[in-house]
Amino acid sequence: MSELTKNNLLFGILFTSFTTPFIFFMMGLPMILQMKGFDPSLIGFFQLIAIPTVLKFLFSTPIDKITFTKNHYKKWIYFTAIIYIILLISISFLSLEENPTLIFIAILITALISTFIDIPLNALAIKVFHKNQRISAGSFKISSFFLAGLLGGGVFLLIYNHLGWNFTFLIMALLILCSLIALNFIEESNEKIEEVKVSFKTIFSFFKQKDIGIWTFILMFYFAFISAVWVFMKPYLISKGINPDDVAIYVGIYGSIVGFIGGIATSIIAKKFTRKSLLISFMGFNILSVFILVIAEQINTSFNYYFITITFTALAIAFSSAIIFSMIMDYSRNNSRAIDYSVQASLFAFTRIISAVIAGLFVSKLGYSSMFIFEIIGMIFVIFIIYKFFENNRAC
Template sequence: MRNTHYWPLQLMLGWLNFAFTAPIIYLYLGLPMIMRQYGWSGTEIGLFQLAGLPAVLKFLLATPVDRYRIGQHGYHNWSMILTLLYSSILVLLAFFDIQHTSWGILFTLALTASLIGTWADIPVNALAIEYLPESERIRAGAIRSAATSLGAIMGGGVMLLMQTRLGWAWPFATLAALLGSGVLLLALTRTYTPIQHAESSTPHAGLKEWLSYFSTPDFRRWALMILLYFPFIGAAWVYVKPLMLDQGFEADRIATVVGIGGGFVGALASLLGSRLTRRSGPVVALPVFAFLSLASVGSLLLVSTFQMSFPAFAAAALFTALAMGAASGLIFGLMMYYTRPGLTAVDYGIQSSLFAFARTLAPMASGIMIGNFGYGGMLLGLVICLSVVFVLAITYRKHIKEAIHT
């Protein structure tokens, strides 16, 4: 069957990932700025970020998805129910104006939204594994990465402008409507036939299955790559804007070029990276994209050390966005190959938890390095870490080649 047959399904899944990402970005990158405008303390804003903790617990949330199949189409029904719940929580948030709501209530609602959104992501991506052939998985990962980049623009930019001009409720209503459209699209996926028939329940999905995931050498090596491949380039991206602000560049220029421009570059890089991966295979893409990450952070270190002009910083920042988009698209695509029959949701949840843990830890460690050694010391540390990742990617190529056929 021609690959064009899968484009509608790919775009549906991409839209769902976009709709899932935008609210999370708005809650954890947009709301802190609004909270500050209304006089909330730094401590209150910092503690509010704890509402994002469910992302690290995906392996726990995935277990009931595989253990308790709802009806004949388990992943499909789980996806629809959780997406509806996610949308409902956002509608509820629209009624609790920040001016008249306590920190506790707002935190509880945000935590619930994060929990349901994280949970909904599991069966949706399990659906992608179930409905797409292996030849489409790299493209699916790239589309997911691109959708995440565009969701960041939507949640971290467009929704903030909407809140400023139209008020508190409008962003939440809009984001809820996006999720509502996702429910309608999920209904259309039933016109497709699953590639993998994994609808039988797995009543014993639990601790034994979590631990047994790491029992094979290929899965252990892959777990190491999840922990190391993306977080260092992701940490560099987190600190690009603060770095440029501390160089004295205007916030508006940084927001436009890095915030919006970087999001589009990251999305484009994900799609172009998918094309390269499908043509040359992961055996080529894995070390090439690792080298791009190393080179981009090296360019940030160079322009920072010599305190170059805004165009030089902007070029290095966009190069970093390009490397990050390519790396994340590859990781998301390859994750689909490392699942076991009947445990698709659990295995995806384990990988996502590892990814979220490392992605959270690396920026924290980078911030400590900035405090002790400055931006130059932090970037040098990331260059060293990415050099190790590059060597591991070269070493790991043959195992990717043996385990994956594209």
């Protein structure tokens, strides 16, 4: 086995294990809350646990200030992972039914640690992989995220359905603990990497770029509407009386596989069209995906019909996220790539969270049909703004 393959596998194990609980919080917990009979507004409110991702660009400060002579990033990963494990074990002994507020606070803190640990892990990857190896490393990282989606949004829901809350979190904690073995086989040099320090001046300078206004609008709202629909896909199917195991398998596992295929398809399709054409086409596909759900609300449907909606929505998620993340790199300047990427990722995460909260309120007060129609109206507005004002016609 080559050194590159070995490191890809080791980092893949770490990225997958560290991301899986966060995916479970974001995509598995909504289904559990629906099964427990909680109000849909609470399902949307629980999406606020992703708030730490909005502040991610500020988390590098302690890592820069508290340094270790040897294995600097590996030690940060070890210490943070231990805290991560302790928090997951603690959550396993809490009761969702008796104290959802305490569960929310505990999960929010755990999500904070999950977001934080990503910083030294990515920094370690930058040190380990040479420049000509990073395309391969990036591909493995994306695959790891899809695998984490399969585990956190599918497999661990099945574990919850059959073994309960306590064992679900204990097994997740065990997964992270076992993954730390991989860290022992990664060699970190003592080379010190100079990081661009975060400052408000650098952050604000990002917004002085040409045509940044229309891009900021697209960044914040393009993905938000279809994301809200995907968040409520599992609760929606549960509300239709579909077996929880089937929901976990088809949305969590099958949906992740479809998303993986959609991501590959996007990389092929993108070579033949301009960014503007792709943005408009993919948004049109998003509208079609949600419109199928609107029709489902008006007629009596079988599970086969819902299977189609899962397929279309999973593809819509893959298409939309792929084009947005590729364009985030376009707007990341050479001399401040890390900060620019973090700023854009924070804006992206913020509106995705808020959209889920609003969607929960719609479902709670007016039902799923109204929520789906609201998301379609939002998408139509976004596609109109892109058609009217976005002029970036460079080919991808």
